[in-house]
Amino acid sequence: MPDKKESSHNDLLEIKGKLNEIHRDMKRFMEQSNQQHLDTVLSGSRTNFANAVIGHVLGDIDEDLERNMVKKCEMRKTCKSKFTGFLQNNANLIKQDAVPEDVILKNQSDLNGLRSNAPSKQCEKCFSQVQTLFGKQVGLMRSLQIYNTDKEKKQELSVLPDELIVNDILEPLSNKQRLQILKAIAIETKTFSALSELTGLRGGNLLFHLQKLLDSGMILQRHERGDYMITDKGFKVLRSIGDMYSVLKS
Structure with missing residues (x-):
């Protein structure tokens, strides 16, 4: 039978595990709440400005x-x-x-x-x-x-910067795993391990794809070895992709 010291150690490990789980739940809740609050504030600001x-x-x-x-x-x-x-x-x-x-x-x-x-x-x-x-x-x-007329929209399309669009938007998201990463961290921040489990990529392979997204400015890392999170640019690009998919699907 385990002695009291070993039993206490196991109890502490169990408590620590539960505390970590609570911490993760609280962090997830705060991130989602902050995003919802930000969306509400932006929506309210636009309404007030329009009025x-x-x-x-x-x-x-x-x-x-x-x-x-x-x-x-x-x-x-x-x-x-x-x-x-x-x-x-x-x-x-x-x-x-x-x-x-x-x-x-x-x-x-x-x-x-x-x-x-x-x-x-x-x-x-x-x-x-x-x-x-x-x-x-x-x-x-x-x-x-x-408001723009169809003619004006066509003119706007004609002056799109080809190289910038390809390098900063299309190429970084032209990979299934990179899109998975962006979708995942749009909901909550993710650790390297969590993204590895999500994508099935390991070590240098995952780092390669993360670096692509980092270089494009769509995600950032809180600090060295810290969680990965989506940027404003990444969120806008992802939302635009969602809008485009809805239009094509309809």
Whole structure:
């Protein structure tokens, strides 16, 4: 039978093992909570910013229409109400993450339709002002990078830096194990041993793939012999891959 000293030693080992397990669970929880908190903060910040921008734009609508529309016109009040509603609806698109081109084209078409049915020549002054305000709103959407036409998107694609895209994004992820690593540490940090078990790679083979991801800036190591974690760049690239996969799958 084991003596008391050996029994106490075994008890200590068991306690230590349980403490390590609790520590790992707490670390995993904190990392996931921090990521969720960060996502919430970023989402909230964007919403607050969009609301502030929209508030400014809506304020300009009434001021500009009041100042620049034809003063002596019996339809002034009615037209101003219609123009205000049209511009407010268009401005509220700023809340979206991306504004579809067909929505802007439809709004422009609706405005053109109203303009073509204008009852008198003096209406042109009012419609010109509405068109100017509409153009400013669309320009603001472009500045916020939430709206681009298909033509503009094609132009953007044509100037993509080939070598940079291949070396920093495509080549580092052109390997099954490297993609596995990135997916795994997007959820929680991983030790070298854990990544070895995940990928089935050992020693220098695993180091080779980790170095590829480190060099690309998609992951980092907390300190020498420390856990590996995903970077902001790595998270964005992985999320973009997920979005692309969803589009291709649909």
